[in-house]
Amino acid sequence: MNVLTSSRIAIDPAYVERLIMETAAFGAYGETGVWRTVYSPEWVGATDLYAKWCEEAGLAVTRDAVGNVWGRLEGSEGGKSIVSGSHIDTQRPGGRYDGTLGALAGLIAIKALKEQFGQPKRTLEALSLCEEEGSRFPGTNFWGSRGITGRIAPGDAEALKGYDDETMADAMLAIGLDPARIPEAKRDDIDAFIELHIEQGPILEQADLPVAIVDAITGIRHYDVLLTGVQNHAGGFPMDLRNDPAAGFAEIASGVINTAHRMGRPAVTTVGRIVPWPNLPAVIPREVRFTIDARHPNPEKRRELYAAHEGLMREVAARRGLGVSWEHHVEHEPCLSDPGLVKTFQQAAREQGVPFMTMPSGAGHDSQQMAAIARVCMIFIRSKDGRSHTPEEFSSMEDIVEGIRVLAAGLHALAY
Amino acid sequence: MNVLTSSRIAIDPAYVERLIMETAAFGAYGETGVWRTVYSPEWVGATDLYAKWCEEAGLAVTRDAVGNVWGRLEGSEGGKSIVSGSHIDTQRPGGRYDGTLGALAGLIAIKALKEQFGQPKRTLEALSLCEEEGSRFPGTNFWGSRGITGRIAPGDAEALKGYDDETMADAMLAIGLDPARIPEAKRDDIDAFIELHIEQGPILEQADLPVAIVDAITGIRHYDVLLTGVQNHAGGFPMDLRNDPAAGFAEIASGVINTAHRMGRPAVTTVGRIVPWPNLPAVIPREVRFTIDARHPNPEKRRELYAAHEGLMREVAARRGLGVSWEHHVEHEPCLSDPGLVKTFQQAAREQGVPFMTMPSGAGHDSQQMAAIARVCMIFIRSKDGRSHTPEEFSSMEDIVEGIRVLAAGLHALAY
Incomplete structure (x- = not known):
């Protein structure tokens, strides 16, 4: 047991800021945005730098079969x-902090512990x-953590x-990763995974708080809905005889949003994608595809x-004479943080x-994958205006340093 | 005055069917569809055939500066x-009947009158x-009838x-029409315009009726609406703090559709075009553009x-903290048919x-443009399942022949 207490942990704000800004240069998009999809040239640059x-921090570096980068300090x-870490890919465009901050925080915290506690x-x-983002390959979310947990099925990449x-396999081959070797990324020697992330x-x-300890990650389901009606001329067809999927869609979207609102926090329901067909002003559409x-x-x-x-979907479709069907391309059960780890990081x-x-996460995170093989816990950093998945996302250097101090102190309690 | 009465008018169904099918071959799309936008090669083929x-019917043919084709039987x-006529362009794809049937009906009726009454x-x-459709150049609807009525402003084509x-001017030049000569298409020597059209x-x-005499064309307005909110992560942002333009859109769309429905026939309101941005499942959109x-x-x-x-738009936007603005790219006042012509065609x-x-038209038609320089009236033909603007639109040969007989009989009453 090292005689120094973790209350002495120092994190250098200038070092933190340099790492964030130099990483953000790979895929820089406008003034503050980052567009860095998995296996892109920008991604290769950022992972090389990591x-x-x-x-430089004295960690033993390995890269696994899906391109995760590990920096190991042997106990x-x-x-x-x-x-401790997070994902280094972004939305298209996203910002400087989502994911990247957690990957850097793990490195910064372990570097500080090594320097200050040996x-x-x-x-x-x-x-x-x-x-993690699925921003290049829809449906591939959590490629890194799924590789580590052995949850990528043979043939998935192809x-x-x-x-x-292009396919995921093409993208891997293009930067020298062999999809046939994906199973080698699996790990069974991880006790705990702690992920720092913007809120x-x-x-x-x-x-008015800089940091949260996350006690659960929300359960997520995406409905990919197809609502079908009868395409007709917008002028000639009386309202009472229409089978209008846009009318049905509007009623469903209003309803599901109101349902989540009335259920209260932390329930959330979002209709983010809407694609009518043929999508013309003077035509009652034949179908509306949308997501919930x-x-x-x-x-x-x-x-x-x-x-x-x-x-609601069934009722509206039946009443309006519409066809309705849906699939789930995203389905994640809720994930509870390890109670012991929650206590350690609160302390x-x-x-x-x-x-x-202490709060639940409304967003999905790699931690919920890692929970299949390890105890998990997360630390959240305050987000300006609650924004993310946009170039405008921002967390202050003060809050970030506070969060990394909490991360480092918790890692100290676990490892020293 | 010809001694024969119009009750003896004969229309040859085989001739009618041949003209419809041979015209439909230009731009044939699938089994029954037609994709024939203005000034396209398919359009050139169809107008040459017309x-x-x-x-062949003994009419004197002229083509005007915008490509309208006239077949004249001198009195x-x-x-x-x-x-008598209608438009020869289609939706993308449309069917065999919308527009085309009226152009052919004018020709068939006048040919029959010439043959049977001299x-x-x-x-x-x-x-x-x-x-007429605006299906190649949005905002150019009624290019043919606007040319005839002198309603194309200098510079419009460019x-x-x-x-x-491409621009309308480019498309005209490509088939040998000079946009500078558009004003020459103007006519001031038309007394009456009668348009046969599918309902x-x-x-x-x-x-259960084959034919209608149309006593008015509905007034039309298109709202091009932009609803703006705040883009955010679908998971992290509580429902009660969102400024979600998709939620506002859904409420507005439901409301305007219900308003028209409750006002009763012939009021109609359609939301045909919906374009959110960024249109991703897990992102509260920044904006939704849509049409009413x-x-x-x-x-x-x-x-x-x-x-x-x-x-409703103002109320929903204010209550939800959204920005809202709209423009009108389509604005047509209601157009009454000439009461004397209505009586003539009823008789x-x-x-x-x-x-x-006798009924109003819920769709816009060239007749409402022609009303600026002539008395107008329309004849409607029953549409199977009320369909149009789709390859499935269909009117039976029996109904079509009945309609052309009414057209020819009315023209006989006016011209002989």
Whole structure:
């Protein structure tokens, strides 16, 4: 046991800012945006830099079969690893913080612990996950953490088509990764995974707090809905004789949004994608395709929410003489953080004098994948105006440094 | 005065069917569809054929500066012309009947009158109008009838951009029409314009009638609406703090559709085009652009309908903290048919023993443009399932022949 207490942990704001800004240069989009999809040239540049910084910090660098970068600080007592990181890919465009901040935070925290406390008893690893956003290949979310947990099925890389019509396998081969070797990325020697991430919502800002300890990740389901009616001329067809899928869609969208609103926090339901066909002003559409993204961290409430949404879709379609069908391309059960880790990081925040709250995450995160093989916990950093997935996302350097101090203090408690 | 009465008018169904099918071959799309936009190679082929058939019928053919084709049967007493026709362009894809049937009906009716009654006293003209649908150049609707009525402003052809990024002027030049000569298409010697057209709605089918005499064309306004909110992550942002333009859109769309429905026939309101941005499942959109197409043939009711729609948009936007603005790219006042012509064609239907009703048109038509320089009236033909603007639109040969007999009988009453 190192005699120094973790209350002495120092994090250099200038170093943190340099790492954030230099990483953001890879895929820079406008003044503050980043467009860095998995396996792109920008992504290769950012991961090379991450590996270089790990080496400079004295960590042993390895890259696995899906392109995750690991920086390992061996513990004197061996055993399973304590890992901290997040994903290094972005939305198109996203900002500088979503994902990237957590990958850098793991590296910065472990570097600080090594410099200030020497070798740990337990092995610590910093991790840059290759992909989480699904922004190049819809349906590939969590490619990095799914690789680590052995959840990428044979043939997935060949089957998954990107927005630009290439497959995941093509994209891997183009940068020298062999899709046949994906199973080698699997790990079974991780004890705990701690992910620092921006909040992506306004709750911390509203509460005037820099940091949260996350006790659960919400359950998510995406409905990809097809609502079909009868295409007709907008002028000639009386309202009472229409089978108008736009009318049905509007009623359904209003209804599901109101259902989540009335259920109250933390229920959320979003209709983000709407594609009518033929999408012309003077034509009653033949069909409307749309998505419903519906989330709740409580398994029972989540079932209630989904039952209400499905009941409304069936009722509106039947009443309006429309066809309705849906698929789920995204389905993630709620994920509870490990209660022991939650306590450890709450205590770490108290020791560091960092004011915090405990809250569930409304967004999905790599942690929910990692939970299949390890105990998990997350730390949230306050987001300006609650914004994310946009170039405007922003967290202050003060809040970021507070969060990394909490991360480092918790890792110290676990590993030293 | 020819001694034969119009009750003896014969229309050859085989000839009618041949003309419809041979015209439909230009731009044939699938089994029954037609994709024939103005000034396209398919359009050139169809208008050449129309001109050939006019010549074969003994009509004097001219083509005007915008590509309308005229087939003229000179009257013995001179004076202003009595014209019958419609547009020869289609939706993308449309069917065989919308527009084309009226252009062919004018030709078939005048050919039959010439063959069966000889030279008229009044000059009769068959007319193929070049463009009505706006399906190649949004905002160019009624290009043919606007040319004839002198309603194309200098520079319009150069300013109007097509869906494929070329201008109307480019498209005209490509087939040998000089945009600078558009003013020469203007006519001031037309007394009456009678347009036969498919109903494009289910009202005749419901009433079990083959034909209608149209006493008014509805007033139309298109709202091009931009609803703006705040883009955010679908998971992190609580429902009660969102400024979600998709939620506002859904409420507005439901509301305007319900308003028209409750106002009752013939009010119609359609939301045909919806374009959110960025249009991703897990992102609360930043904006939703959409159209409202709202129609009523009664000027006062029409104002009520529009006031209700605008009031709802303002109320929803204010309550949800959204920005809202709109433009009108389509604005057509209601157009009353000439009461004398309505009586003439009602009487013609009675004489021919064709059962009919009198109704307003919910769709816009070239007749409402031609009303600026001539008395107008329309004849509707029953549409199967009320369908139009689709390859599935269909009118039976029996109904079509009945309609052309009414048209020919009315022209006979006016011209002989």
